[in-house]
Amino acid sequence: VWAQLPQGPPDAILGITEAFKKDKHPKKINLGVGAYRDDKGKPYVLPSVVEAEQRVVQQYLDKEYAGITGVPDFTKAAALLAYGPDSAPLKEGRIAITQSISGTGALRIGGAFLQRFYPGAKAIYIPTPSWANHKAVFSDSGLEIKQYRYYNKDTIGLDFDGMVADIKNMPKGSIILLHACAHNPTGVDPTEDQWRAISDAVKEGEHYPFFDMAYQGFASGDTDKDAFAVRHFLAEGHLPCLAQSFAKNMGLYGERVGAFSIVTASAEEKVRVDSQIKIIVRPLYSNPPVHGARIASTILNDPALNKQWLGEVKGMAERIITMRALLKENLEKLGSKQKWDHITDQIGMFAYTGLTAAEMTKLAEEHSVYATKDGRISVAGITSENVGRLAESIYKIKG
Ligand code: PMP
Numbered sequence: 171v172w173a174q175l176p177q178g179p180p181d182a183i184l185g186i187t188e189a190f191k192k193d194k195h196p197k198k199i200n201l202g203v204g205a206y207r208d209d210k211g212k213p214y215v216l217p218s219v220v221e222a223e224q225r226v227v228q229q230y231l232d233k234e235y236a237g238i239t240g241v242p243d244f245t246k247a248a249a250l251l252a253y254g255p256d257s258a259p260l261k262e263g264r265i266a267i268t269q270s271i272s273g274t275g276a277l278r279i280g281g282a283f284l285q286r287f288y289p290g291a292k293a294i295y296i297p298t299p300s301w302a303n304h305k306a307v308f309s310d311s312g313l314e315i316k317q318y319r320y321y322n323k324d325t326i327g328l329d330f331d332g333m334v335a336d337i338k339n340m341p342k343g344s345i346i347l348l349h350a351c352a353h354n355p356t357g358v359d360p361t362e363d364q365w366r367a368i369s370d371a372v373k374e375g376e377h378y379p380f381f382d383m384a385y386q387g388f389a390s391g392d393t394d395k396d397a398f399a400v401r402h403f404l405a406e407g408h409l410p411c412l413a414q415s416f417a418k419n420m421g422l423y424g425e426r427v428g429a430f431s432i433v434t435a436s437a438e439e440k441v442r443v444d445s446q447i448k449i450i451v452r453p454l455y456s457n458p459p460v461h462g463a464r465i466a467s468t469i470l471n472d473p474a475l476n477k478q479w480l481g482e483v484k485g486m487a488e489r490i491i492t493m494r495a496l497l498k499e500n501l502e503k504l505g506s507k508q509k510w511d512h513i514t515d516q517i518g519m520f521a522y523t524g525l526t527a528a529e530m531t532k533l534a535e536e537h538s539v540y541a542t543k544d545g546r547i548s549v550a551g552i553t554s555e556n557v558g559r560l561a562e563s564i565y566k567i568k569g
Contacts, residue, residue: 182302182542182543183202183203183204183542186200186202186203186540186541186542187200187202187203187540189534189540190202190540193538193540195538197538197556197559198538198539198540199538199539199540199551199556199559199560200540200541200551201539201540201541201547201548201549201551201552201560202540202541202542202548202551203548203551204354204418204519204520204548204550205423205548205550206388206418206421206486206490206519206550207550207551207553208489208553209489209553209554209555210553210555211551211553211555211556213421214421214486215421216420216421216479216482217478217482218420218469218475218478218479218482219420219421219422219465219469219479221475221478222465222466222468222469222472222475223465225468226461226464226465226468231464233460235456235457236269236457236458236460236463237457238268238448238451238452238456238457239267239268239269239444239447239448239451240268240269240270240429240457240458240460240463241269241460241463241464241467243467243471244269244427244429244463244464244466244467244470245267245268245269245429246267247466247467247470247471248267248269248414248416248429248431248466248470249265249267249429249431250470251386251393251397251414251470252383252386252397252400252412252414252429252431253265253397253400253401253404253433254394254397254401257401257404258404259404259409259433259434262436262437263437263440264433264434264435264436264437264439264440265431265432265433265434265440266431266432266434266440266443266444266447267429267430267431267432268429268430268431268444268447268448268451269427269428269429269458269463270413270428270429270430270458271426271428271455271458271459272415272416272417272423272426272427272428273382273383273384273413273414273415273417273428274303274307274415274428275426275428275430275455275458276412276413276414276415276428276429276430277303277304277307277308277382277413277430278307278310278311278454279430279447279450279451279454280311280380280411280413280430281294281307281308281310281311281312281313282311282312282450282454283411283432283446283447283450284311284313284345284378284380284411285311285312285313286446286450287446288345288378289343290341290342290343290344290345290378291314291341291343291344291345292312292313292314293313293314293315293316293344293345294308294313294314294315294316294345294346294347294380295316295317295318295336295340295344295345295346295347296308296315296316296317296318296347297317297318297319297320297321297333297347297348297349297353298317298318298319298320298321299320299321299355299356299544300317300320300347300349300354300355301349301354301355301382301384302355304347304382308347313345316340316344318332318333318336318337318340318346319332319333319335319336320332320333320353320356320358321356321358321522323524326358326512326522326524327358327512327515328358328359328360328364330360330364330367333360333368334367334368334371337368337371337372337375337377338371338374338375340375340377342375342376342377343375343376343377343378344375344377344378345377345378345380346372346377346378346379346380347380347381347382348368348379348380348381348382348399349381349382349383349384350381350382350383350385350386350396350397350399350400350412351383351385351386351389351390351396351397351398351399351517351518352384352385352388352389352396352517352518352519352520353518354384354385354518354519354520355520355522355542355544355546356516356520356522356546357516357517357518357519357520357521357522357549358512358515358516358517358522359389359516359517359518360399362398362402365398365399365402366402368399369402369403369406369408370406372403372408373406373407373408378410378411379403379408379410379411380410380411380412380413381399381400381403381410381411381412381413382412382413383396383397383400383412383413383414383415384413384414384415384417384418385415385418385419385518385519386414386419387419387480387483387484387487388418388419388483388486388487388518388519389487389517389518390487390517391483391484391485391486391487391488391491392484393419393480393483400412404433408433409432409433409434409435410433411430411431411432411433412429412430412431412432412433413428413429413430414428414429414430414431415427415428416428416462416466418519419483420465420466420469420479421486422462422465422466425459425461425462425465426458426459426462427462427463427465427466430447432447486550490518490519490549490550491514493549493552493553493557494513494514494516494521494549495514496552496554496557497510497513497521497549497552497557497560497561498510498511498513498514500557500558500560500561500562501561501564501565503561504561504562504565505565506564506565506568506569507569508524508568508569512524519548519549519550520546520547520548520549521546521547521549522544522545522546523545523546523547523564524545525545525564525567525568526545527543527544527545529545529567529568530542530543530544530545531543532567533563533564533567536563536566536567537559537563537566537567539560539563539564
């Protein structure tokens with residue numbers, strides 16, 4: 171049956187991990203994968219997660235199915251985390267929400283919902299560049315992928331004018347995907363003032379905003395600050411939809427904990443939206459896994475544990491911010507002639523170094539430092555111990 175089946179290309183990031191594993195260099199560095207590491211380079215299970223998991227296990231809860239939309243205590247708390255306690259749509263019961271298979275699953279439900287019901291063109295505008303999976307998720311959902319300008323490679327910063335111009339040129343009522351914070355892969359976020367202008371442009375075009383928030387709290391260390399864009403859009407009267415992930419901010423990667431929500435115009439509309447979300451989810455995977463959602467729910471709903479978690483998120487964000495500063499400082503100490511301000515200006519797990527594909531290949535082949543060819547490095551993989559060698563390697567290539 172499969173005699174004619176073509177070989178698919180390998181996943182770019184997993185390919186890097188393979189090459190890294192094969193490398194015999196004793197001080198090799200892997201900056202490809204987007205997962206947090208502690209200062210010893212080890213995966214980090216948050217103490218609040220350990221505590222919450224123990225509480226969940228000790229309750230000997232049954233393993234019955236959750237409903238189609240998941241664990242209600244979890245989704246309620248997830249909405250509160252994203253939209254904030256003062257959110258009018260939340261207080262008025264206008265937000266439809268479902269648990270999802272982490273952020274990717276949330277995007278996929280959103281893609282399916284828009285493909286089926288969005289009254290306008292079945293296309294979605296994503297930034298250039300964007301998380302590589304956006305294209306695949308949305309085209310598998312049956313949406314056409316279009317792009318808007320985002321990153322300016324000359325300034326290694328935001329192409330704000332290009333972005334706003336592109337938003338203004340989109341056909342009225344276009345769907346636009348926005349990274350809520352910690353843009354992946356560039357680490358380049360709009361400022362709050364720029365978000366205000368983006369919101370105005372989106373409103374002017376009567377566009378439909380779809381927020382992807384995979385890093386709430388992980389970017390700045392403050393979950394409210396990282397939710398600025400989403401909350402500002404709501405305050406401005408937009409009715410967006412939102413994909414949330416708890417992979418990064420709770421370190422629950424493999425537990426696949428996320429949520430997808432749609433802000434609607436009325437409590438009555440919300441009920442109808444809810445019913446259609448269920449009809450989409452049921453044949454996709456029937457209902458979501460419960461364990462990770464119970465952990466997240468325990469953390470979000472217990473005030474003391476929630477406070478502890480917020481401290482731990484801050485700790486992760488601060489370690490990343492410190493590593494950015496150290497990398498820049500080391501490069502400057504070596505006498506680098508390049509400007510490295512973008513390393514500390516950018517935010518979140520990733521830094522766009524500005525290194526070319528050829529330079530990234532050199533970095534791997536000559537210095538055993540592995541990351542994607544677009545010049546993106548996972549700052550979460552930098553440690554006090556390897557930052558010196560990393561800076562030297564980059565300096566030897568870039569000068
Ligand atoms: N969106 C963006 C921008 C991401 O970077 C990620 C994680 N790499 C995700 C969504 C979803 O990840 P997950 O499915 O693990 O929650």
